[in-house]
Amino acid sequence: MTHGSVTLRFWMSAVVVLAGVGFVQRAEAVPSFARQTGMACEACHTVYPELTHFGRTFKANGYVLDNLRQVRGVNARREELLDLSQTPPISIMAQVSLTQLQTSVPDVQNPDIPGSAQNGTVDFPQQISLFYAGKIAPRLGAFIQLTYENDAATIGMDNADLRFADMHILPKDQSLVYGLSLNNNPTVQDLWNSTPAFGFPYAASNASVGSLAATEIDGTLGQDVAGLTAYLYWNESLYAEFGAYRSAKQGATNALTGAAGPLDGTSSNVIRGMAPYWRIAYEYNHDRHSIEVGAYGFSVNLLPGATDVPNPLSGATNDFRDIAEDLQYQFLGDEHIFTFEATRIHENMDLNASFAAGAVANLSNDLTTIRATATYYYRRMIGGSLGYFSTTGSTDAGLYPGPADGDPGVVTSASGAPDTKGWVAEVNYVPWLNTKFSLQYTGYSKFNGGGTNYDGVGRNASDNNTWYALIWFAY
Amino acid sequence: MRFVLHIVGAVVLLGAAGWSAAAELDEASASAEAQRLAVGVCGTCHGPHGNSEQPKFPRLAGQNPDYIAAQLRAFKAQTRGDPDAIGYMWGMAGNLNEAVMNALGQYYAAQKPGSGRRGDAALIARGKEIYEHGIEAAAVPACSSCHGPAAEGGGNYPRLAGQHAQYVLKQLNSFQNNMRDVAIMHGVAQGLKLPEMRAVAAYVQAQP
Numbered sequence: 001m002t003h004g005s006v007t008l009r010f011w012m013s014a015v016v017v018l019a020g021v022g023f024v025q026r027a028e029a030v031p032s033f034a035r036q037t038g039m040a041c042e043a044c045h046t047v048y049p050e051l052t053h054f055g056r057t058f059k060a061n062g063y064v065l066d067n068l069r070q071v072r073g074v075n076a077r078r079e080e081l082l083d084l085s086q087t088p089p090i091s092i093m094a095q096v097s098l099t100q101l102q103t104s105v106p107d108v109q110n111p112d113i114p115g116s117a118q119n120g121t122v123d124f125p126q127q128i129s130l131f132y133a134g135k136i137a138p139r140l141g142a143f144i145q146l147t148y149e150n151d152a153a154t155i156g157m158d159n160a161d162l163r164f165a166d167m168h169i170l171p172k173d174q175s176l177v178y179g180l181s182l183n184n185n186p187t188v189q190d191l192w193n194s195t196p197a198f199g200f201p202y203a204a205s206n207a208s209v210g211s212l213a214a215t216e217i218d219g220t221l222g223q224d225v226a227g228l229t230a231y232l233y234w235n236e237s238l239y240a241e242f243g244a245y246r247s248a249k250q251g252a253t254n255a256l257t258g259a260a261g262p263l264d265g266t267s268s269n270v271i272r273g274m275a276p277y278w279r280i281a282y283e284y285n286h287d288r289h290s291i292e293v294g295a296y297g298f299s300v301n302l303l304p305g306a307t308d309v310p311n312p313l314s315g316a317t318n319d320f321r322d323i324a325e326d327l328q329y330q331f332l333g334d335e336h337i338f339t340f341e342a343t344r345i346h347e348n349m350d351l352n353a354s355f356a357a358g359a360v361a362n363l364s365n366d367l368t369t370i371r372a373t374a375t376y377y378y379r380r381m382i383g384g385s386l387g388y389f390s391t392t393g394s395t396d397a398g399l400y401p402g403p404a405d406g407d408p409g410v411v412t413s414a415s416g417a418p419d420t421k422g423w424v425a426e427v428n429y430v431p432w433l434n435t436k437f438s439l440q441y442t443g444y445s446k447f448n449g450g451g452t453n454y455d456g457v458g459r460n461a462s463d464n465n466t467w468y469a470l471i472w473f474a475y
Numbered sequence: 476m477r478f479v480l481h482i483v484g485a486v487v488l489l490g491a492a493g494w495s496a497a498a499e500l501d502e503a504s505a506s507a508e509a510q511r512l513a514v515g516v517c518g519t520c521h522g523p524h525g526n527s528e529q530p531k532f533p534r535l536a537g538q539n540p541d542y543i544a545a546q547l548r549a550f551k552a553q554t555r556g557d558p559d560a561i562g563y564m565w566g567m568a569g570n571l572n573e574a575v576m577n578a579l580g581q582y583y584a585a586q587k588p589g590s591g592r593r594g595d596a597a598l599i600a601r602g603k604e605i606y607e608h609g610i611e612a613a614a615v616p617a618c619s620s621c622h623g624p625a626a627e628g629g630g631n632y633p634r635l636a637g638q639h640a641q642y643v644l645k646q647l648n649s650f651q652n653n654m655r656d657v658a659i660m661h662g663v664a665q666g667l668k669l670p671e672m673r674a675v676a677a678y679v680q681a682q683p
Contacts, residue, residue: 038566061515067567288529288530
C-alpha cells in the first residue's frame with residue numbers, strides 16, 4: 001500500500017468518525033411548541049430536550065395540540081379544510097461551545113514539521129438551527145430542522161419527522177392513538193429519551209475525537225435515509241411501531257445525469273431495498289413515577305458503493321441486524337426531578353461485500369453498545385447527569401484499522417478492536433426554561449480497543465478526555 | 476286573517492323546534508368535543524376519568540360542574556395565577572368556548588371519584604378538627620361551612636373530598652400569596668400555618 005493511499009484511508013476514516021460525532025451533538029428543544037400550545041416548556045420537558053409523559057403524548061398525537069387563534073376553512077358540510085395557527089411554528093436554536101482535550105491531536109499538515117493542533121476550540125456557533133415544529137393541518141404536524149454547523153460551514157438537513165396522527169376513543173374512555181411518521185433518522189420519532197436519536201448526551205462537542213465503532217441504529221444513518229413507520233399508542237401506555245427505511249442521500253448526484261438521482265456507485269453505504277424498523281414499549285405511570293421498558297430493532301443491508309473506490313450499486317451487501325432493549329424511569333416532583341435512562345444495542349454484522357473485497361478480516365462481527373445515564377434537577381434550574389457508555393465487539397483489523405507507516409494515529413486501533421468505554425459527567429444551570437449553561441467532562445478508560453497506546457502511535461485513551469462548556473438556547 | 480295567524484303560528488313553532496334541535500345539536504357536539512378533550516388531552520395529566528394519579532394535577536372526577544367551568548374561564552382570562560395554572564392551563568384553556576367549558580364540567584361531574592386515601596391518623600384528626608370547626612384564635616372559619624360536611628362542595632365551592640393533599644397544600648399557599656385571586660380564600664388562608672394546612676390537606680384527601 002502506498003503512503004498516499006494510507007493517508008487517503010486515514011482521512012476517510014477521520015471523515016467517517018467526525019460524521020458520527022456530528023450526529024451525536026444534535027439534540028433539540030423547540031419553543032414553537034410552547035407558543036403553539038400556550039404551555040410552558042415544563043409541560044412537555046423535565047429540562048429540554050428530555051420529555052415528560054405529556055410531551056410523549058403530544059409527540060404521539062402528531063405535534064398538533066394547538067391553543068392559538070386559528071385561520072380556518074370549512075366546506076358546506078362543516079368539514080375542516082384548513083386549521084392554521086396565525087403564528088407560524090418557527091424556532092431558532094443556537095449552541096456556542098468551548099472544547100478542551102486532555103492532550104491535543106497531532107497537526108499533520110506538514111509531515112516534515114511535527115506539531116500539535118491548537119487545543120481549546122471555540123465554536124461560535126457550534127450549531128444554529130431553524131425549526132418548523134408544530135401543526136400543519138388538523139391531524140398533521142411536523143418537526144423539521146435545518147442546521148448550520150461550523151465544521152461544514154453549510155446549512156443542511158437535520159432531523160425531520162412528519163406525522164399524521166388521530167385518536168379513537170375505546171370503550172371505558174381509553175384512548176387509542178394511531179399514526180404515521182415519515183422521518184429521516186431511525187428513533188428520531190421515538191417517544192422516550194432512552195433511544196439513540198434523542199438520548200444522552202443531549203449535546204456533545206464537535207471538536208473532540210470520535211471513536212471508530214457505532215451500530216447502524218445509533219445515528220450512523222441519520223439524515224441519510226427516509227422511513228415511513230406506522231404506530232399505535234394505547235391508553236398512553238402500550239406503544240408499537242413498524243416501518244421501513246430507504247436511502248435518501250443528501251448532496252448526492254448521479255454521475256451520468258447530474259441530477260439528484262438515481263443513486264449510483266459514487267454514493268456509499270446505500271440501503272438495498274428496504275430496511276425494516278420495529279419498536280415496542282410499555283410505560284406505567286403512578287403517582288410521580290413513570291417507568292418504561294421497551295425494545296427496538298433495525299435490519300439493514302448496505303451496498304458499499306463508493307466506500308473505497310466507485311462501485312456499482314449491485315452485488316453483495318454488508319448486512320446489519322440491530323436488536324436493542326431500553327429502560328427509562330422518571331420521578332417528577334415540584335422540587336426534585338430524577339431520571340434514569342439506559343439502552344443496550346446488540347448488532348450482528350455479515351460483511352459479505354467487504355469480506356469479498358478483502359476490506360475486513362472476518363465475514364461476521366458483532367458490536368454491543370450500552371449506555372446508562374442518571375440525571376437530577378433541583379427546581380428545573382440546577383442539575384446534572386452522570387452517564388456510562390461502552391461499545392465492545394469482535395476484533396477485526398480491517399474494520400478498525402491500525403496505523404500504517406507515517407500515520408499520526410488518533411483515529412486508528414492498534415488492536416483492531418472497537419472497544420470504547422468511559423463516563424460522562426455534566427452539570428447544568430438553567431436560569432430560564434429555554435436557556436442552558438453546561439459543563440461536561442468525558443473520561444475514557446478505553447478507546448478504539450485499548451487503554452494505553454490504543455492507536456499504535458502512543459496515544460492513550462485518557463488523552464481524549466474532554467472538557468466541554470456549552471451555552472445552549474432556543475427561542 | 477286566521478289563515479295568516481295559522482301560518483305565523485306554524486312558522487314560529489317550526490322555528491322554535493328548529494332552534495331547540497340546533498341547541499341540542501350544539502350541546503351534543505360540545506359534549507362529544509368535551510369527551511374527546513377529556514380522554515385525549517386533559518386525561519394525560521388529570522388521569523382517565525379525571526382520577527389523576529399524579530399529585531401535581533388535581534383530581535376532577537365528581538367535581539362540581541360550575542366550579543370546573545369557572546376555573547376554565549379563569550384560566551382563559553388569565554386571572555387564576557398560581558404557577559401550574561400559568562404554565563399549563565392558561566394555554567390549555569385559551570381556545571375553549573363557553574359550550575365546551577360547560578360540557579367539560581358536566582363530563583367530570585359525571586365521573587365516579589376515586590376513594591379517599593389513608594394517611595397519618597394524627598394529622599388527619601387534626602385536619603378534621605380544623606375542617607369542621609376552624610381555628611377561632613386565628614379567625615379561620617370552618618371549611619365545612621362552604622365546602623360541605625363531607626367536603627363535597629357545591630356550586631362554585633369545589634369538592635375537596637379525595638383531592639391530592641399535595642395539590643390542596645399548594646392551592647392554600649397560592650391563596651395565602653394571593654396568586655389565586657379569590658377574596659374569600661385569601662382571607663381564610665391568612666390565618667393558617669403550614670402544619671395546619673398540611674393537616675387539612677391530609678384530611679380532605681382521606682375523605683371518600
